[in-house]
Each structure stands twice: as structure tokens, then as C-alpha cells.
Amino acid sequence: MAATAKEKANVKVNGSDRSDFNGMMEVEYSYLFECLRKNKEDYIYLSDLINALEAVGIRENDPRLKLDPAELDIAPQVVLDYEKFKHILKHSFGGLIKDAIQGNLIIPDFASFCREITEIYELTNKNKNGNVATYIPQLGRVDPDKYAISICTVSGQQFSIGDSNEDFCIQSICKPINYCMVLEEHGEDIVHQHVGREPSGIGFNGLVLNENSLPHNPMINAGAIMTCSMVKPEMDMADRFEYVLNFWNKITGNQNSLGFNNSVYLSEKETADRNFALGYYMKEKGAFPENTNLLSTLEFYFQCCSIQTDTNAMAIAAATLANSGICPITNERAMENNTVKNCLSLMNSCGMYDFSGEFAFTIGLPAKSGVAGGLMLVIPNLMGIAIWSPKLDKSGNSVKGIEFSKELVKRYNFHIYDSLTLNNPDKKDPRLKRNEAKIDGAISLNWAASEGNLLEVQHIYARGIDINMADYDGRTALHLAASEGHEHIIAYLIDKGVNLNPRDRWGNTPLQDAYKGNHDATILLLEANHALK
Numbered sequence: 001m002a003a004t005a006k007e008k009a010n011v012k013v014n015g016s017d018r019s020d021f022n023g024m025m026e027v028e029y030s031y032l033f034e035c036l037r038k039n040k041e042d043y044i045y046l047s048d049l050i051n052a053l054e055a056v057g058i059r060e061n062d063p064r065l066k067l068d069p070a071e072l073d074i075a076p077q078v079v080l081d082y083e084k085f086k087h088i089l090k091h092s093f094g095g096l097i098k099d100a101i102q103g104n105l106i107i108p109d110f111a112s113f114c115r116e117i118t119e120i121y122e123l124t125n126k127n128k129n130g131n132v133a134t135y136i137p138q139l140g141r142v143d144p145d146k147y148a149i150s151i152c153t154v155s156g157q158q159f160s161i162g163d164s165n166e167d168f169c170i171q172s173i174c175k176p177i178n179y180c181m182v183l184e185e186h187g188e189d190i191v192h193q194h195v196g197r198e199p200s201g202i203g204f205n206g207l208v209l210n211e212n213s214l215p216h217n218p219m220i221n222a223g224a225i226m227t228c229s230m231v232k233p234e235m236d237m238a239d240r241f242e243y244v245l246n247f248w249n250k251i252t253g254n255q256n257s258l259g260f261n262n263s264v265y266l267s268e269k270e271t272a273d274r275n276f277a278l279g280y281y282m283k284e285k286g287a288f289p290e291n292t293n294l295l296s297t298l299e300f301y302f303q304c305c306s307i308q309t310d311t312n313a314m315a316i317a318a319a320t321l322a323n324s325g326i327c328p329i330t331n332e333r334a335m336e337n338n339t340v341k342n343c344l345s346l347m348n349s350c351g352m353y354d355f356s357g358e359f360a361f362t363i364g365l366p367a368k369s370g371v372a373g374g375l376m377l378v379i380p381n382l383m384g385i386a387i388w389s390p391k392l393d394k395s396g397n398s399v400k401g402i403e404f405s406k407e408l409v410k411r412y413n414f415h416i417y418d419s420l421t422l423n424n425p426d427k428k429d430p431r432l433k434r435n436e437a438k439i440d441g442a443i444s445l446n447w448a449a450s451e452g453n454l455l456e457v458q459h460i461y462a463r464g465i466d467i468n469m470a471d472y473d474g475r476t477a478l479h480l481a482a483s484e485g486h487e488h489i490i491a492y493l494i495d496k497g498v499n500l501n502p503r504d505r506w507g508n509t510p511l512q513d514a515y516k517g518n519h520d521a522t523i524l525l526l527e528a529n530h531a532l533k
């Protein structure tokens, strides 16, 4: 039979293992191929590779894979021998395929995480509260029961549920992105000569300015109108809008998933008395940059609000922010780190309007809502989440979007200050491999007990690890301490209420281990506490 990939890989390449431009060694390619190979065949099918990628959330159309779309349509028939498999890996981005097959993406157990997201979606979908916006008449014509959630991690792992392929108007979700654009174009010093960075504490279209006669921040209407005035003012209107669409396309992975809802645009501009009032009020106060054309600015603002997309794309945009300005599925930098820092800071303090304080307290993540029911949620260095449900609360935020966010941080350690309570037993951390916390805890505790390292046992106990935790063979810390005759460890564990009679996979108890080790003092201590053989 032909040499297997692993046998081939054992042959030194030119006398030494050379890594290729992805930094991968021949032997690594062989292990990855072997992992997918089955039935002793010396080939796999393209569908086998795609299934392994999709199991961890990497979609077959992920641009980084550079797979041939024609072959994707017939993937179950496309044979990949070892050389063709290697070719795909060598021409895909970095170590993406390797990390996916080895379970090393940012959320290793992506399937479990998606099951939990699905559970939260179904739970929150029962919430019927809220009303769709009608002050822009066209928005009032949306199906109020639409509900979609999409996830994109900083590794580019994607998941969607519900009406995730239906477009909705981004509305105020354009505001943080417009703010990023003007920061990139002018820098924060110039931008903040024209807009503040304080929460307003009032509704999103409040007719107020701060003590410097500037809009409080870029996330409310007044501030967003201001930042719109600063987006490429030298361009004509068509080029300005094209510039904005190109920026959105970059942060959503160049999937050409952006549209424009002209009905909403026309509906908004015909009913925008408040925004016109805000514009003239700021003009009266001299808040705008010199030579600003107010009417063009307002038109441009309405156009930015009427951009539409779906939650798949919106989640990628959120993930670009979570990934410090680099789009996870293209690996292209759309904005600088400092721009993202400033943007997330103001999303965190102002993104949910007069609910921002409560959102920061309860959920503790940067977010931005939109009056068409969109909500962009950013979990820095981990993922972006996009939610769309048109029914709003009195602050103009999606009711289901907020309920989903509350339930998410109740289950996962995503709140910005959950980092202060590492290993919180009440919250999950999806960055850990399946059972990693438990496995790490049991292994660490057993090692410390076997070494007689009481301080380390105490540290592990303080981290909330269960002292009765057993490893794969059912061996507990008490087994190991008894085997090695560490009475001081046993005394500490007994004092903490340890189970004295656990049995490992061979039926042994700690007392039996103490007898095997002829540890007389340990035997006396265990028997004095009524341990059994």
C-alpha cells in the first residue's frame, strides 16, 4: 500500500524538516491529513475538510480559505490526496485550517457555545414586549416578530439563528462607524473640538448641547450629525456615500452585503423636524467645522442611517471592533487600534442612550442600538454579536436585544469586570477547551497533593476547584496524598470536608493506597476519621 502521509512526512525534507511560509512543518501536514483520513484510504474528500471546518464555525466561503467555489458545489466528489490537501493548507491564510482541525480557535468547543446561544435565543424569543418605531413611518411597516442573532469570533468562527439573512436598516449603528471614520481621517483632537465624549443622560434625539455648545457625544443624533459633517466634506455627495459603503464593506469582510433602503431614507427625510432642529441649533452655536453645508450634512446623515444589511454581516463588523480593527475573516486592517479604543469607550458609556448606565452596570459590554431594532454587541478580544428584533423599549433599544445580552452575561464571564473573578464557578468561559477548567483543576490539585505542596492545594481550593474532583481514572487528591503519605495534605482535605472513600477505576480507596505504601501515620489518620478499605 502507498506510504501513508505520516510515513512520507518522516522522510526529512532536504535533510531537515523545513517549515513552509505558513510556518508549518511537513510532519504537521501529515498529522492533520491523518486526522481527517478514514477507512485506510490515502485520500480524503473536500467535504471532509469542510465538515471539520464548519464543526468549529469556519464557513466554506470564508475568504481566508481560498477554496475554489466550483469545487465547493461538488465537495463530496472532490478527492484530496495528501499533496492537494497540503496545497490547500499552504494557500489558505496562516494556520487557520490547522488551528481549526486542532481545536485551537478562540472558542474551541464552538458547538456547545452555539447550543447555548440557541437556548438563549429561544428563551428571549418568548418576550413580546416593546413597540416598533413609527416616528419614521417606513420603519413602522416592519414585521415586529422578526428576530435574528449572529456571532462572529475574532477567529472568524460564525454562527447565526433566526431571520439572519434578512436585511434591516442600521440606523444609529452607523454612528460608531462614522465616528471611527472621522477619527481615522482627522484624529481625536480635531474631532473632539466639535463633539464631546460624555453621556447625555437623555434620549437619543434630545434637543440639548453640552456646556461648550457641542453635542454631548457621537452616539446621539446631534453628535452623529456632527460626525457626518466631518466625513470627507471635500467630496461630492455620491463619493462621500461610496466612501462610507466601502468602509462598511471592509469591516464586514468584503462580502458585498450592504444595501440601501430608499423608502426608509425618503420616509426619514420627510419627518426629520427634530434632526433639522438639532442641525440648525448647532449651526446657530457655531459648532460645525467651517464651511459645513448643513443641508448636505443632514441628507448624508439620513443616507448613512438607511444603509441596510443582515446580522451575519453586522456580526462581522462587531468582530472587527472586537479584533482591534482587523476584520477576522479577511485579516485586513480597517482601522487603527486607538480608533477602536475610542469607539468602544463611547459605545460603552453612551451607546445605549439613557439606558447606557444600566447597560454598562448589568451587561458591561460596549454596544450600539438602532431604532430599526438592531443591536451591535462587542466582546473585546473574543467576538462580535449582532441582534435584530424591531420591538423597542422607551429608550429606543431592542427589547429582545437587551434581554439576550442580559442572559448572555448571566451565563458567560463576558462582563468587563468578570475578569476580576477568574474561574467563577457560576459562569462559563467559552475560551476554555471542553472541560478544560475541570481537567486543569483536577490535574493541578492531584499534582499538588502528590507533591505534598499544601500552599498550592490551598490556592487551588481558593479558586473554587472541587477537592473531590477526580481525573480520568477516578484518582482524587486524597488518593494521591495517601499514596505518598502526606498527612498534612490529608488533614487539610479532611478539614475541608473531603469524601474519605472515593474509589478509582480499579476500586481502590485512599486507605488502600496508604496500606500499599506502608504509610503507618497516614493509615492511622485515615482510620481515625473512619475511612474505609
Ligand code: DON
Pocket (backbone or CB within 6 Å): 171, 172, 173, 204, 205, 221, 268, 275, 305, 369, 370, 371, 372, 395, 396, 397
Ligand atoms: O435620526 C434618527 O432619529 C434615526 N435615523 C436614528 C435614531 C436611532 O437609531 C436611535 N437608536 N435607537
